[in-house]
Amino acid sequence: MLRLCALLDNENSNWRQRTVFQLDGAAYHKSQQTLASLQALDIEIVISAPYAFDGAPIEKLFAITKQGLLNKDGHKTGRKQFGVVAGLIVQRVSSIPR
Numbered sequence: 451m452l453r454l455c456a457l458l459d460n461e462n463s464n465w466r467q468r469t470v471f472q473l474d475g476a477a478y479h480k481s482q483q484t485l486a487s488l489q490a491l492d493i494e495i496v497i498s499a500p501y502a503f504d505g506a507p508i509e510k511l512f513a514i515t516k517q518g519l520l521n522k523d524g525h526k527t528g529r530k531q532f533g534v535v536a537g538l539i540v541q542r543v544s545s546i547p548r
Contacts, residue, residue, distance in 0.1 A: 451487065451488075451491065451493075452491075455491055455493070466492055466493065466494070469493075469494070470494045470495065470496055471488070471493055471494070471495045471496070472495070472496050472497075472498060472505075472506065472507065473495055473496070473497050473498065474497070474498050474502075474506070475497055475498060475499065475500050479497065480497060
């Protein structure tokens with residue numbers, strides 16, 4: 451998380467003003483240690499309700515990937531393969547001119 455914050459700080463020092471991290475309700479996301487760390491980094495968070503898949507942005511990415519919209523090469527999209535597919539998506543998105 452420290453590395454991510456440092457990268458975002460270098461890109462735009464005001465990113466915290468318009469960014470909210472959404473976490474699921476996993477015990478480790480709600481632990482005092484995690485919450486204290488995020489507070490120390492000045493990161494605003496929202497903790498989703500249990501089984502709130504419709505409100506989780508990553509679920510939308512999973513869905514469009516499985517539909518082939520971002521997976522034009524037809525890579526397998528099961529749990530074991532998703533990390534590879536996600537990496538390919540990041541490469542494609544990163545190559546889009548700003």
